[in-house]
Amino acid sequence: MIKRISALLCSACLLGITATVAAPPPPVPQAMPPAVRELSPHHPQAIRYYLDDAVRAGVMTRAEADATQKYMEFRYERRQKDLEYVADMTLDERRAYMAQKRKERGNPLLEYACYAHLTIERAQALMNYFHAEAKGDKYAAKAQGAS
Numbered sequence: 001m002i003k004r005i006s007a008l009l010c011s012a013c014l015l016g017i018t019a020t021v022a023a024p025p026p027p028v029p030q031a032m033p034p035a036v037r038e039l040s041p042h043h044p045q046a047i048r049y050y051l052d053d054a055v056r057a058g059v060m061t062r063a064e065a066d067a068t069q070k071y072m073e074f075r076y077e078r079r080q081k082d083l084e085y086v087a088d089m090t091l092d093e094r095r096a097y098m099a100q101k102r103k104e105r106g107n108p109l110l111e112y113a114c115y116a117h118l119t120i121e122r123a124q125a126l127m128n129y130f131h132a133e134a135k136g137d138k139y140a141a142k143a144q145g146a147s
Contacts, residue, residue, distance in 0.1 A: 025132045029053045041130075047072045050130065059129055067116035068126065074115065109139030 028037055029049040039046045051065040060068070082101060086094040105111060113123035120140065127136030 025130055026050060026053060026057075042072060042076065044069075044073045044076050054126075054129065060126060064116070064118065064122075064126065067118070068112075071112055071115045107139050107143050109136060110143055 025041075029052070031052070032046065032049040036043075036046050036049065041047060041050055048069060051060070051069055054060045055062055055065050082098065086097050089097065109120065109123055109127060112118070112127065113120045116123065118126070120143070124136035124140045127139070128134050
């Protein structure tokens with residue numbers, strides 16, 4: 001038991017250090033057209049440029065990029081349906097609905113890993129690469145806390 005607590009504390013310390021020195025997200029790809037630059041990086045038209053740059057930089061394989069593209073398209077469509085559903089709701093109703101959906105869907109890191117057929121560690125590394133705030137580490141810590 002003491003060994004497990006020590007290991008958890010050590011992991012938490014390392015996670016804290018990792019999170020504080022997280023690299024900035026990748027820059028906006030040079031090949032991205034000006035109209036697409038106005039879109040969220042999560043938008044299906046924009047994400048392809050970021051994924052292509054990551055493949056060229058050797059951060060991910062083409063297969064990983066293709067799987068990530070499909071996952072991001074799935075998430076985008078799901079979010080659009082949620083936004084349509086809540087369009088006529090009050091702010092409090094929307095917040096409650098979206099909070100419930102997040103709870104039902106669970107951990108985004110685990111969902112990404114399963115959907116894209118990646119190991120959790122690989123999904124975590126890719127998620128960290130694309131997000132300045134080390135989201136992969138944050139969601140990995142939540143997943144470890146749940147187990």
